[in-house]
Amino acid sequence: xxxxxxxxxxxxxxxxxxxxxxxxxxxxxxxxxxxxxxxxxxxxxxxxxxxxxxxxxxxxxxxxxxxxxxxxxxxxxxxxxxxxxxxxxxxxxxxxxxxxxxxxxxxxxxxxxxxxxxxxxxxxxxxxxxxxxxxxxxxxxxxxxxxxxxxxxxxxxxxxxxxxxxxxxxxxxxxxxxxxxxxxxxxxxxxxxxxxxxxxxxxxxxxxxxxxxxxxxxxxxxxxxxxxxxxxxxxxxxxxxxxxxxxxxxxxxxxxxxxxxxxxxxxxxxxxxxxxxxxxxxxxxxxxxxxxxxxxxxxxxxxxxxxxxxxxxxxxxxxxxxxxxxxxxxxxxxxxxxxxxxxxxxxxxxxxxxxxxxxxxxxxxxxxxxxxxxxxxxx
Amino acid sequence: xxxxxxxxxxxxxxxxxxxxxxxxxxxxxxxxxxxxxxxxxxxxxxxxxxxxxxxxxxxxxxxxxxxxxxxxxxxxxxxxxxxxxxxxxxxxxxxxxxxxxxxxxxxxxxxxxxxxxxxxxxxxxxxxxxxxxxxxxxxxxxxxxxxxxxxxxxxxxxxxxxxxxxxxxxxxxxxxxxxxxxxxxxxxxxxxxxxxxxxxxxxxxxxxxxxxxxxxxxxxxxxxxxxxxxxxxxxxxxxxxxxxxxxxxxxxxxxxxxxxxxxxxxxxxxxxxxxxxxxxxxxxxxxxxxxxxxxxxxxxxxxxxxxxxxxxxxxxxxxxxxxxxxxx
Numbered sequence: 131x132x133x134x135x136x137x138x139x140x141x142x143x144x145x146x147x148x149x150x151x152x153x154x155x156x157x158x159x160x161x162x163x164x165x166x167x168x169x170x171x172x173x174x175x176x177x178x179x180x181x182x183x184x185x186x187x188x189x190x191x192x193x194x195x196x197x198x199x200x201x202x203x204x205x206x207x208x209x210x211x212x213x214x215x216x217x218x219x220x221x222x223x224x225x226x227x228x229x230x231x232x233x234x235x236x237x238x239x240x241x242x243x244x245x246x247x248x249x250x251x252x253x254x255x256x257x258x259x260x261x262x263x264x265x266x267x268x269x270x271x272x273x274x275x276x277x278x279x280x281x282x283x284x285x286x287x288x289x290x291x292x293x294x295x296x297x298x299x300x301x302x303x304x305x306x307x308x309x310x311x312x313x314x315x316x317x318x319x320x321x322x323x324x325x326x327x328x329x330x331x332x333x334x335x336x337x338x339x340x341x342x343x344x345x346x347x348x349x350x351x352x353x354x355x356x357x358x359x360x361x362x363x364x365x366x367x368x369x370x371x372x373x374x375x376x377x378x379x380x381x382x383x384x385x386x387x388x389x390x391x392x393x394x395x396x397x398x399x400x401x402x403x404x405x406x407x408x409x410x411x412x413x414x415x416x417x418x419x420x421x422x423x424x425x426x427x428x429x430x431x432x433x434x435x436x437x438x439x440x441x442x443x444x445x446x447x448x449x450x451x452x453x454x455x456x457x458x459x460x461x462x463x464x465x466x467x468x469x470x471x472x473x474x475x476x477x478x479x480x481x482x483x484x485x486x487x488x489x490x491x492x493x494x495x496x497x498x499x500x501x502x503x504x505x506x507x508x509x
Numbered sequence: 510x511x512x513x514x515x516x517x518x519x520x521x522x523x524x525x526x527x528x529x530x531x532x533x534x535x536x537x538x539x540x541x542x543x544x545x546x547x548x549x550x551x552x553x554x555x556x557x558x559x560x561x562x563x564x565x566x567x568x569x570x571x572x573x574x575x576x577x578x579x580x581x582x583x584x585x586x587x588x589x590x591x592x593x594x595x596x597x598x599x600x601x602x603x604x605x606x607x608x609x610x611x612x613x614x615x616x617x618x619x620x621x622x623x624x625x626x627x628x629x630x631x632x633x634x635x636x637x638x639x640x641x642x643x644x645x646x647x648x649x650x651x652x653x654x655x656x657x658x659x660x661x662x663x664x665x666x667x668x669x670x671x672x673x674x675x676x677x678x679x680x681x682x683x684x685x686x687x688x689x690x691x692x693x694x695x696x697x698x699x700x701x702x703x704x705x706x707x708x709x710x711x712x713x714x715x716x717x718x719x720x721x722x723x724x725x726x727x728x729x730x731x732x733x734x735x736x737x738x739x740x741x742x743x744x745x746x747x748x749x750x751x752x753x754x755x756x757x758x759x760x761x762x763x764x765x766x767x768x769x770x771x772x773x774x775x776x777x778x779x780x781x782x783x784x785x786x787x788x789x790x791x792x793x794x795x796x797x798x799x800x801x802x803x804x805x806x807x808x809x810x811x812x813x814x815x816x817x818x819x820x821x822x823x824x825x826x827x828x829x830x831x832x833x834x835x836x837x
Contacts, residue, residue: 141757142818150819183762185821245514259689365819481829482523502823504812 144364145184153369158193160376167194169328170375171321171465173314174335175203175493176363182502184365195372198327198465201317202335204281205231205491206463207417208310210239215445216279216308217241223443226253227271229264230279233491238454238484261293268297268305277439281310285337287428288402291409294430294437307430308439311410314338315346316426317417322354324420327465331375332358333368336390343398344388351384359387360394409434416449418487419460459486462495469499476500522827525730546717547588549654555590557581558649564835566613566643568685570677570697571769573646574616576837579701579769580720581650582624586702587716587772589709590652592624597631598647603638613644624701626650656709660775663714665737665805668781670774672705672794673698674747675724679766680755682836689759694751700770704791711787712780719771720837722828725764727773728813729827738808741801741825743818764815765828767836775803 143149161168172178178199181187187197201207213234218241220226228244235244235257244255252274258264261278268276280290290309297305314335321327334347339360350356357378361371367390374387388394406428415427430438439445457479458472469475469488479485481497488496517527533541540548547557561577571579578595585592597617601610621628681697683689702718709716717727724746732739748763756763770793776784781799788797801816808814813825 141753145818147818147820150821182823183817184819185815185817185823186819187821189819189821246512365817365821481826482526501826501829504814504822504824505809 144366161194168330171198171200172333173200173202199495201463203493206487208281211447220249224252225274227276229258236490279308284341306439311428320423334360339394347386357384362390419463457486459488469496546584553654555652557584560647571699574613575620577646578620581648583702583718585652589656592652594651596649600645602641667803669801674749676763676766678769698770715775719768723765725825726827732813738812745800747796
């Protein structure tokens with residue numbers, strides 16, 4: 131009997147040099163007749179991470195594929211005014227517990243970051259790993275108001291929805307949500323409509339697609355005539371996706387390919403989608419860099435308003451505040467420039483002292499470029 | 510910065526800056542300035558000190574007692590000194606259980622015996638409940654120099670050796686805290702490195718114990734001191750099966766996870782082969798491997814680069830933001 135393959139060994143097959151070289155050659159063969167190089171946007175920050183962490187980006191460039199990072203980092207696209215509103219609250223009111231993900235605490239705004247904020251007496255900022263952990267805090271601290279400040283895409287939203295529903299059924303009254311909840315397809319459409327970026331095709335997110343399914347991107351092929359493929363997060367996964375995109379371009383047949391079939395289905399996760407639809411409604415949300423986009427954000431529906439921190443604490447969102455002078459996060463998020471083209475990159479803006487959120491988040495294009503690219507900067 | 514943030518203690522670049530700008534500037538003298546793991550004193554002595562605040566105090570593979578001996582011993586070993594004497598200062602929170610304290614003291618004794626060091630002086634303080642978290646320990650160690658690290662003699666073609674699988678201490682602590690509600694067979698590698706002492710006579714040019722910030726941070730800091738870039742091969746870096754599985758699930762880069770019983774060694778090509786042979790014979794370093802070399806063709810001076818399993822090249826930066834405070 132053969133030994134069962136461990137998870138780690140399984141992953142390694144998606145990274146091996148032989149697999150990668152074979153796929154790169156196949157991509158090269160498809161590109162050759164086109165006689166030009168291609169610009170493909172990877173929408174998701176985790177794909178950006180894989181491309182850099184595995185060293186694929188320079189290899190792809192040699193092959194004729196220039197990868198452009200998209201808006202797929204929830205921390206990055208959340209405008210400062212969310213942070214500023216919560217900072218105002220936690221510094222002025224007692225017994226508030228703001229529970230949030232680690233990288234959210236480091237985003238610099240004009241009012242400082244949650245990390246440097248000194249909360250009012252009895253108030254606190256806690257780093258959590260999941261919305262459930264925030265809810266647990268609320269159960270254990272009945273005298274405090276616990277606000278879960280969460281940023282996320284379709285991947286994270288169902289879990290957040292579940293927590294709120296759970297809180298409602300338990301009658302947990304000291305728990306609320308400040309959600310910066312974003313939807314990927316409207317953002318893709320906004321980028322295409324702006325016409326600012328030249329893109330030959332898309333690598334669609336893997337985990338977001340596990341929720342929303344292959345069907346969610348059909349408009350890109352049908353309305354805009356652009357090819358795309360859903361891909362997983364291993365180097366071989368991304369190359370498989372790219373091979374499909376390049377093939378679609380060569381054959382002149384744009385579609386939505388699913389190269390992450392071990393996880394993604396055509397319609398996505400029905401249960402998760404139902405839960406989202408039950409609890410949230412879309413609204414015109416403002417994205418950093420992209421501005422207001424129709425139906426691109428989710429907020430709790432009327433019947434769940436008692437869990438909406440924005441209502442509960444009358445949070446004031448003051449939009450339109452300028453970025454730190456010179457910060458070009460917005461253009462990075464749209465794929466208009468590479469992080470190295472920002473005048474602040476690796477000079478006044480670096481991981482120890484980030485000036486924009488793209489240098490804060492683990493999925494931020496600037497932090498990823500800084501951490502993984504040889505020659506990207508010199509101290 | 511008006512207040513101290515946790516990141517100052519992470520072992521990454523912020524801590525380096527803090528030490529340089531706030532500590533060295535104030536106490537500036539020729540023994541402090543080189544900022545080695547230990548200070549080289551007259552008469553061939555080396556002195557080092559370390560404080561231990563690990564949470565939890567008992568973890569798979571060790572406890573704060575074994576850690577406070579091995580950590581200090583290892584700093585002496587990689588500085589080229591044979592550890593001889595240790596001081597032991599305990600800061601204890603009121604209310605800690607006596608059996609726990611006794612267990613820690615016993616573990617200190619065992620670790621000291623194993624490394625051949627004597628605890629020769631100490632101090633005990635008890636602080637009111639809530640003013641410390643159970644127990645903190647400081648140890649200082651004195652050792653006799655048998656050699657000196659020679660980073661100035663490192664040249665292209667020299668080999669980089671790691672003495673065993675990396676990341677086990679960091680992950681063991683992370684899982685012991687149970688924030689992830691996940692269990693694993695990973696145990697801390699907490700152990701003395703005294704068995705490396707003979708390597709100073711076998712041509713080791715430089716050694717460093719891999720602690721906070723992990724292998725990537727150690728490599729990056731070494732590259733920063735050298736005129737030539739470093740290149741290591743991901744495929745050759747030893748990782749245990751348990752670590753491989755866990756880091757995939759948690760999305761953590763194992764190259765940034767701490768060890769407490771592993772070292773990085775640089776030596777010439779010929780010497781490296783002999784060193785590896787020696788290491789492979791020792792049960793504590795059976796999985797030692799040559800993972801890369803000093804470069805003169807690829808990369809730029811100051812860079813530590815990784816050839817990934819997929820065949821691409823990427824930079825290894827020092828750890829910047831804290832993965833987890835209080836791992837040692």
